[in-house]
Amino acid sequence: MKKNIAILMGGYSSEKDISINSGNVVFQHTDTEKYNPYKIIITRESWYHLDEKGGIHHVDKNDFSITIAQKKINFDAAFNIVHGSPGEDGLLQAYFELLGIPQTACDFYQAALTFNKRDCIRILKPYGVPCATNYFLNKGDRIDVDEIVARVGLPCFVKANKAGSSYGVSKVKSKAEIVPAIDTAYKEDNEIIIESFLDGTEVSVGVITYQGKPTVLPITEIVSENEFFDYEAKYEGKSEEITPARLTKEQENQVRELALSIYQILKMKGFSRSEFIFHKGKPHFVEMNTNPGFSEASILPQQALAAGISLKELVTNTIEECL
Known part of the structure; x- marks a missing residue:
């Protein structure tokens, strides 16, 4: 019997439209001979x-079911591709944990x-992860x-602590730009992280x-036309994404092992x-996305294709791992 799979998309953040695009791609590449996608x-x-x-x-949130033509439909699993809250911050994960319904993302x-971002860095630094x-x-x-300048120097980055797709992120080159950048970040979150500028090759590593088995996918090098890998660069073609990245074998091994x-x-x-950014020759961790973009042009699907994994295979594997 085919499993009923709920493909969750949208969300409460500025990333909701990006998530719906990702969800539609997951839906298109779901194997309908094995699953009933919703x-x-x-x-x-x-x-x-x-x-x-x-x-x-x-949706009846009491048991996460829907009713179509007077027939109640329960779900065997949820494919969580909601970017931002509530799909990437643990809320949906905890909800499904309480209901006993498997979901594809990491645990809550x-x-x-x-x-x-702040808490993640605090956890990783004692393990020797450069940041x-x-x-x-x-x-x-x-x-x-x-x-602030005495601590992190100039230029620096001002970021909303809990946001994705580079919303609420500014590159600051002077003291006069700091307060306006903070105001921009506060539009996305009430917590901010200000970081020193890391100068070097930027790469994105899918695991x-x-x-x-935990598997490291081929590495992507990010070459942005803008000051950094911002929204325009990510979604409006203002960047070059090179897979596999132009790294030495030593650099590749370093960042693969670290990821x-x-x-x-x-x-x-x-x-x-x-x-990651290779600052002074060493990969420095910037952040992790647990529900990254999933359009055909998104980085993780590109990396999977470079590894010989089709989108259909990737979706099927994700559902099977979850089940």
Whole structure:
């Protein structure tokens, strides 16, 4: 009997439209000989199934079911491709854990930890993972520009602590730009992380659980036309993404080992895509995404294809690992 799979997309953050695009790609590449896929749209106002004719069927959150033509449908698993909250910060993971329904992303603690850039860095630093020098602010804290610059230097990056797709991120080159950058970051989150500038080659490394084993995918080099890998660079073609990355064998081994080590230290499962910058010859960890973009042009699917894994195989493997 075919399994009923809920493909979760949307969400509560600025990334909701990107997530819906990712969810549609997952839906298109789901093997319908093995599974019955259902698009489930998550919004703050409601959760609902959107059928192929545009019909809406609301989710009963008591048991995560839907009713179509007076027939109740329960789900065997949830394919979580919600970027940002509530799919990437642990909320959906905890909900499905309580209901006993398998879901494809990492567990709720790992999701909450990696979504919080500050906490993730705090956990990894004692393991010797190189990171930028950082300075933390919460909304309402006094802003001491001189203290910030003394700590992280210029240029630096001002980021919303819990946000994705480079929303709320600014590259700052002067003291005068710091306060406006902080105001921009606070539009996305009430916590901020300010980081020293890491000068070097930027790479993105996908690590997934494939056929039961943590697997490092081919590495992607990021060459942005803009000041950094911002929203335009990610989604509007203002970057070159080179897979495999133009690294020496030593650099490749260094970053592969570090990415795999981080995946295992954090007890991850499912998808992950971590960003690193080779600063002074050494890969420095920037952040981890646990529900990265999944369009045909997104980095992780590109890496899977470079490894000889089709999108259909990747979706099937993800569902089977979850089940």
